[in-house]
Amino acid sequence: MYLRATMNILLLGSGGREHALAWKISQSHHCNSLFIAPGNPGTAQYGENISIDLNDFPAIAAVCRDKKIEMVVVGPEDPLVNGVYDFFQEHASLSSIIVVGPSAAAAQLEGSKAFAKAFMQRNGIPTAAYREFTVDTYNEGVLYISSHALPIVLKADGLAAGKGVVIAQSHEEAMATFQSMIKDAQFGKASERVVIEQFLTGVELSVFALTDGRDFVLLPEAKDYKRIGEADSGLNTGGMGAVSPVPFAQGAFMEKVVEKVVRSTIAGLEKEGLVYHGFVFFGLINVNGEPYVIEYNCRMGDPETEVVMPRLQTDLIELFLAMQEGRLSSASVNIDPRSAATVVVVSGGYPGTFEKGKVIDGIESAGGEQTLVFYAGIAEKEGRLVTSGGRVAAITSYGETIAHAVDQSLSVIQQFSFENMVHRRDIGYEFKI
Ligand code: AMP
Ligand code: GLY
Numbered sequence: 001m002y003l004r005a006t007m008n009i010l011l012l013g014s015g016g017r018e019h020a021l022a023w024k025i026s027q028s029h030h031c032n033s034l035f036i037a038p039g040n041p042g043t044a045q046y047g048e049n050i051s052i053d054l055n056d057f058p059a060i061a062a063v064c065r066d067k068k069i070e071m072v073v074v075g076p077e078d079p080l081v082n083g084v085y086d087f088f089q090e091h092a093s094l095s096s097i098i099v100v101g102p103s104a105a106a107a108q109l110e111g112s113k114a115f116a117k118a119f120m121q122r123n124g125i126p127t128a129a130y131r132e133f134t135v136d137t138y139n140e141g142v143l144y145i146s147s148h149a150l151p152i153v154l155k156a157d158g159l160a161a162g163k164g165v166v167i168a169q170s171h172e173e174a175m176a177t178f179q180s181m182i183k184d185a186q187f188g189k190a191s192e193r194v195v196i197e198q199f200l201t202g203v204e205l206s207v208f209a210l211t212d213g214r215d216f217v218l219l220p221e222a223k224d225y226k227r228i229g230e231a232d233s234g235l236n237t238g239g240m241g242a243v244s245p246v247p248f249a250q251g252a253f254m255e256k257v258v259e260k261v262v263r264s265t266i267a268g269l270e271k272e273g274l275v276y277h278g279f280v281f282f283g284l285i286n287v288n289g290e291p292y293v294i295e296y297n298c299r300m301g302d303p304e305t306e307v308v309m310p311r312l313q314t315d316l317i318e319l320f321l322a323m324q325e326g327r328l329s330s331a332s333v334n335i336d337p338r339s340a341a342t343v344v345v346v347s348g349g350y351p352g353t354f355e356k357g358k359v360i361d362g363i364e365s366a367g368g369e370q371t372l373v374f375y376a377g378i379a380e381k382e383g384r385l386v387t388s389g390g391r392v393a394a395i396t397s398y399g400e401t402i403a404h405a406v407d408q409s410l411s412v413i414q415q416f417s418f419e420n421m422v423h424r425r426d427i428g429y430e431f432k433i
Contacts, residue, residue: 006032013075016376016394017302028317042375074101081111106274109296123268130197158190215328222304241427244307341405342396348420350390362416
């Protein structure tokens with residue numbers, strides 16, 4: 001065991017991911033006091049919530065000084081893409097604070113799809129064939145679309161809150177999407193540049209590494225379920241559930257993931273001088289036994305974190321210290337052999353328009369020996385818990401099998417309610433054998 005005094009830790013974010021991270025961090029023997037900004041009523045069980053804007057870096061710095069913070073763990077991508085890591089490096093009074101997350105330059109792997117595609121090409125990392133277009137090359141784009149095989153995948157270059165990817169089933173739809181992204185600035189600056197890529201067929205999975213930019217450890221893998229409807233129907237959401245492990249993520253396939261994707265990516269970061277101390281999320285697709293990268297994220301996934309953290313037995317802060325001190329190559333990661341599944345409950349209407357402020361009955365006492373209830377879009381109002389977002393809570397259970405874990409979460413969901421509560425019943429369906 002590595003000896004170090006306990007630390008005050010600041011966790012940035014307010015979703016189910018951050019509730020799961022707060023739960024995990026609070027168990028660390030390295031953690032003295034935990035602060036969460038802005039947090040939610042779930043994270044408040046493990047530390048003190050502080051109401052600040054995540055992109056207000058001077059406000060984050062003030063909290064760090066006031067609370068004698070020694071480590072900042074960044075949950076969502078926005079502050080990373082906006083340079084929170086660099087802000088801490090550039091200020092002498094903050095530069096000794098450990099920031100878990102990449103530099104802004106490296107966070108471009110998530111912040112710009114075009115940057116990520118070019119990075120993969122330069123570094124020989126398997127990904128779908130693509131071209132990128134702007135208003136200056138609009139006509140070429142139109143021509144490219146007209147001769148492209150269906151379906152056609154169009155991606156707004158920048159951050160678009162998970163809504164910037166369209167899989168067009170016809171050339172007309174692709175053309176209309178292309179026009180609204182580039183000419184009508186559908187996503188503002190984020191769609192000034194558009195990536196058009198080949199559609200890949202296979203089963204997706206999410207692989208997570210923690211890296212110091214040279215060495216890495218892998219965390220448990222997961223699969224999330226993005227569509228609102230059962231049997232993967234309807235609109236994309238932030239995620240309606242997740243399972244871990246992913247049964248096919250083993251053997252020769254995982255060896256390819258490690259060699260062709262993870263190692264090549266981290267070698268590419270090092271070679272290109274992209275400073276990275278944090279999580280890399282590889283959004284992969286298994287195409288006939290070959291892994292392809294669909295996307296990179298520069299943070300943990302949500303709701304994947306809600307199954308990954310429960311399965312991680314190793315002290316998370318110990319891993320962060322190993323990352324900071326260049327000891328990841330000798331760090332070990334212990335994983336709970338049980339399966340974990342999370343089912344997300346959402347507000348009716350999500351991912352379209354939905355009402356907030358619905359009173360949630362019974363969630364404080366919901367749960368069971370095998371279950372963790374993580375809060376997402378939940379706020380406290382006049383002493384009651386009310387809905388405050390599309391994704392309201394993620395109910396994670398352990399089980400001997402994925403099917404048992406999902407069934408357990410579904411039964412815990414019966415213990416609470418709010419008006420227009422929606423969830424899927426088929427999370428993990430491919431693996432429920
Ligand atoms: P992204 O935001 O890049 O993860 O894309 C959102 C979702 O669109 C992914 O999770 C996939 O389900 C799908 N997707 C993105 N790119 C492709 C592709 N090239 N082929 C097939 N599906 C894709
Ligand atoms: N669940 C997908 C994501 O966090 O981006």
